[in-house]
Amino acid sequence: MSVFTLPQAAKEEALLKELSALVEHHREHCEPYDRILAASGYEPATSVAGLPWLPVRLFKNLELKSIPDDEVFKVLTSSGTTGEVSKIYLDKAAAATQTKQLGATVQSVLGPKRLPMLLVDTKAMLKDRRSFSARGAGVLGMATFGRDHVWALDGEGHVDVDAIREFLAKHGGEPFLIFGFTYMVWLHLYEVALAQGLDLSNGILIHSGGWKKLIDQAVSPDEFRTRLAGVGLTRTHNFYGMVEQIGTIFLEGPSGGSLYCPDFADVVIRDPETWEELPPGKPGLIEVVSTLPTSYPGHVLLTEDLGVVHGIDDGDWPGKRFSVLGRLPRAEARGCSDTYKEAA
Amino acid sequence: MTELQRLRDAFRTALDLPADAPVDDLRYQDNEKWDSLAHMSLIAAIEDEFGVMIDTDDVINMSSFAEAVRILGKYGVTIDG
Numbered sequence: 075m076s077v078f079t080l081p082q083a084a085k086e087e088a089l090l091k092e093l094s095a096l097v098e099h100h101r102e103h104c105e106p107y108d109r110i111l112a113a114s115g116y117e118p119a120t121s122v123a124g125l126p127w128l129p130v131r132l133f134k135n136l137e138l139k140s141i142p143d144d145e146v147f148k149v150l151t152s153s154g155t156t157g158e159v160s161k162i163y164l165d166k167a168a169a170a171t172q173t174k175q176l177g178a179t180v181q182s183v184l185g186p187k188r189l190p191m192l193l194v195d196t197k198a199m200l201k202d203r204r205s206f207s208a209r210g211a212g213v214l215g216m217a218t219f220g221r222d223h224v225w226a227l228d229g230e231g232h233v234d235v236d237a238i239r240e241f242l243a244k245h246g247g248e249p250f251l252i253f254g255f256t257y258m259v260w261l262h263l264y265e266v267a268l269a270q271g272l273d274l275s276n277g278i279l280i281h282s283g284g285w286k287k288l289i290d291q292a293v294s295p296d297e298f299r300t301r302l303a304g305v306g307l308t309r310t311h312n313f314y315g316m317v318e319q320i321g322t323i324f325l326e327g328p329s330g331g332s333l334y335c336p337d338f339a340d341v342v343i344r345d346p347e348t349w350e351e352l353p354p355g356k357p358g359l360i361e362v363v364s365t366l367p368t369s370y371p372g373h374v375l376l377t378e379d380l381g382v383v384h385g386i387d388d389g390d391w392p393g394k395r396f397s398v399l400g401r402l403p404r405a406e407a408r409g410c411s412d413t414y415k416e417a418a
Numbered sequence: 419m420t421e422l423q424r425l426r427d428a429f430r431t432a433l434d435l436p437a438d439a440p441v442d443d444l445r446y447q448d449n450e451k452w453d454s455l456a457h458m459s460l461i462a463a464i465e466d467e468f469g470v471m472i473d474t475d476d477v478i479n480m481s482s483f484a485e486a487v488r489i490l491g492k493y494g495v496t497i498d499g
């Protein structure tokens with residue numbers, strides 16, 4: 075079972091139809107959205123790249139939802155470092171859909187069975203169950219795909235080598251799942267595995283959260299993969315996603331180096347000055363599109379991240395394959411892994 | 419204890435409900451205590467109680483007591499009072 079099946083042409087045809095319908099849906103149910111589109115001279119799109127986008131930052135400034143107040147089931151907030159947070163409103167249907175599609179995406183690489191799971195984080199982060207951080211919510215969302223969960227860090231945030239050893243003694247001989255934020259995996263799992271000679275060869279790592287801290291330490295995504303393979307961890311999948319498009323993640327393929335778009339989502343790379351779509355090989359701003367946002371107009375979002383499409387229909391899975399290169403300079407520093415700064 | 423009673427108890431324990439709380443009509447999206455953290459406890463409790471290993475899709479779909487009864491049926495556990 076996979077959600078990475080559609081070649082680019084077939085995907086764009088399906089997405090254009092569904093996303094155009096979503097544009098109309100949100101115009102009808104979200105007044106500020108309708109006004110923004112009217113002000114910018116909206117005309118129906120003839121391509122995915124022609125669909126009207128909102129800057130992701132707008133969710134920090136405006137209450138954008140397409141559901142009545144009494145149907146709001148969950149309000150998600152992003153992790154902002156300047157005090158500004160995005161607010162994302164879900165009704166029951168949107169909440170159920172995002173869980174289901176995230177599940178389908180992750181199962182594309184993990185299969186249907188839940189695997190024993192090592193969480194490279196601390197349980198202390200879930201102490202206040204009324205208000206998880208974005209990091210807590212991310213960890214918890216991913217925990218669904220695991221069983222017999224073990225936390226690699228203790229309550230103080232120190233590596234619990236005994237807990238990791240015990241986990242490996244029990245589950246290390248069969249496939250197991252490792253999840254954590256990229257920086258924490260590097261700092262708290264890779265370095266410890268190397269120093270302690272831990273065998274992670276049956277592990278499948280899923281990680282996310284931005285590369286900035288690692289780039290600062292001169293660790294590139296390639297270097298990360300190579301070094302982790304050195305401690306036996308050859309199956310690693312980075313992913314890119316944001317709370318403003320909850321449930322949609324762009325997942326690194328088995329050969330590494332590229333992120334892929336699930337069937338219900340895509341990316342468009344835009345020139346940051348002209349907003350024109352850029353061809354493969356040219357870096358620009360990443361626009362993310364997804365059919366999942368039905369309760370708020372987050373179906374076409376221009377991010378503040380720079381990225382580049384490497385190729386189309388020429389990789390592990392069909393469609394576009396791309397990389398995230400970092401933040402647009404001067405944009406607000408934001409991202410799940412940055413919250414580690416406060417915890418550290 | 420019947421299978422039905424065992425399942426009810428698993429729900430009460432995982433969701434931190436009183437021992438006599440009615441649970442047969444519980445639904446994930448309608449109950450405050452049944453959040454995502456409690457859901458993981460619930461799955462673990464049901465797996466322990468009935469000795470089954472529940473697949474990812476079934477974890478996601480187990481959105482009510484009635485669904486839990488149906489899903490357990492797939493794993494060969496018949497819940498009838």
